[in-house]
Amino acid sequence: MALTGKSAVVTGAALGIGKGLSEVLLQNGAKVALLDVKESAGQSLVESLNQQHGTGSALFLKCDVESEEQLKAAFQKATETFGGIDILCNNAGIMNEATWEKAVSINLMGVIRATYIALEHMSKLNGGKGGVIVQTASLAGLGPFPSCPVYTATKSGVVGFTRAMAAASAVSGYGIRFNALCPTFVQTEMITNIPARLGQFSHLNEVAEQLKEKLGVLSVSDVAESLLELVTDETKNGEALMILTKGKAYMQFPSP
Numbered sequence: 039m040a041l042t043g044k045s046a047v048v049t050g051a052a053l054g055i056g057k058g059l060s061e062v063l064l065q066n067g068a069k070v071a072l073l074d075v076k077e078s079a080g081q082s083l084v085e086s087l088n089q090q091h092g093t094g095s096a097l098f099l100k101c102d103v104e105s106e107e108q109l110k111a112a113f114q115k116a117t118e119t120f121g122g123i124d125i126l127c128n129n130a131g132i133m134n135e136a137t138w139e140k141a142v143s144i145n146l147m148g149v150i151r152a153t154y155i156a157l158e159h160m161s162k163l164n165g166g167k168g169g170v171i172v173q174t175a176s177l178a179g180l181g182p183f184p185s186c187p188v189y190t191a192t193k194s195g196v197v198g199f200t201r202a203m204a205a206a207s208a209v210s211g212y213g214i215r216f217n218a219l220c221p222t223f224v225q226t227e228m229i230t231n232i233p234a235r236l237g238q239f240s241h242l243n244e245v246a247e248q249l250k251e252k253l254g255v256l257s258v259s260d261v262a263e264s265l266l267e268l269v270t271d272e273t274k275n276g277e278a279l280m281i282l283t284k285g286k287a288y289m290q291f292p293s294p
């Protein structure tokens with residue numbers, strides 16, 4: 039899929055990885071609706087992006103992925119503004135074991151919620167053009183991260199959901215590809231003050247620090263560049279792309 043003239047929705051787009059994903063999509067010719075709860079950061083980012091890429095290239099919509107109503111309104115506005123949706127990046131997420139129910143609601147349920155709303159706009163069975171949906175999962179979705187069991191569960195669920203939706207789409211004829219980004223640590227706000235985010239597992243902070251030391255830390259652009267591969271390569275469906283400091287690799291899942 040070439041990106042020129044395509045339209046994307048990115049959740050959690052005001053900061054961090056979502057900001058990087060939005061920027062790389064715009065740099066490659068797509069128009070982007072940036073969804074986030076951080077209204078001030080989102081609005082000022084979109085003003086800057088429109089100055090760089092031309093008025094109307096980027097749109098900010100205040101949206102909490104925990105809200106079905108807000109997601110439906112945001113997707114409707116994006117469709118009306120851009121004439122359709124070709125790409126969805128389900129990126130919004132938190133890591134906080136002390137508020138683990140919220141993490142489940144945002145990281146897993148938010149991905150499911152946004153995906154199902156996107157199907158209404160994107161699926162060829164609903165008159166849509168098809169397209170691609172990319173989830174920002176995590177390396178923690180491919181193997182247990184002892185310091186944050188619920189975060190691990192949400193990301194494992196995102197990987198499983200992505201692979202199942204990829205298969206369902208292929209059989210159903212949605213015309214939509216589903217893939218997951220699985221980065222290691224990335225230099226964003228999420229990895230600042232990790233001990234305060236571990237809740238009852240704060241005694242395992244050293245485990246997290248040792249993993250961070252061992253695996254290293256990516257830049258946002260490392261992740262953003264990897265998105266392009268999953269969006270533009272029409273052969274990619276049901277993939278989990280591991281992004282490590284030593285390079286990238288597609289996860290090879292054991293067949294039953």
Ligand SMILES: NC(=O)C1=CN([C@@H]2O[C@H](COP(=O)(O)OP(=O)(O)OC[C@H]3O[C@@H](n4cnc5c(N)ncnc54)[C@H](O)[C@@H]3O)[C@@H](O)[C@H]2O)C=CC1
Pocket residue numbers: 049050051052053054055056073074075076101102103104129130131132133144174175176177220221222223224225226227228229
């Ligand atoms: N930073 C890291 O080391 C890694 C992060 N990830 C994942 O990448 C994604 C983005 O994380 P980062 O950019 O690192 O975090 P971040 O904290 O820098 O940015 C997250 C963005 O999502 C937004 N957000 C949070 N809850 C929301 C909600 N309910 N509705 C809408 N927007 C919401 C925040 O306002 C923020 O703009 C997350 O899903 C995270 O789990 C995956 C692997 C590594």
Ligand SMILES: CCCCCC(=O)/C=C/C=C\C=C\C=C\[C@@H](O)[C@@H](O)CCCC(=O)O
Pocket residue numbers: 133175176177178180181182183185186221222223224228229232246249252253
């Ligand atoms: C601590 C909060 C991080 C939140 C952001 C995020 O998603 C970061 C993930 C970074 C790395 C995840 C690594 C997971 C590794 C597991 O696969 C583990 O089982 C690997 C164990 C490797 C080892 O040598 O012990």
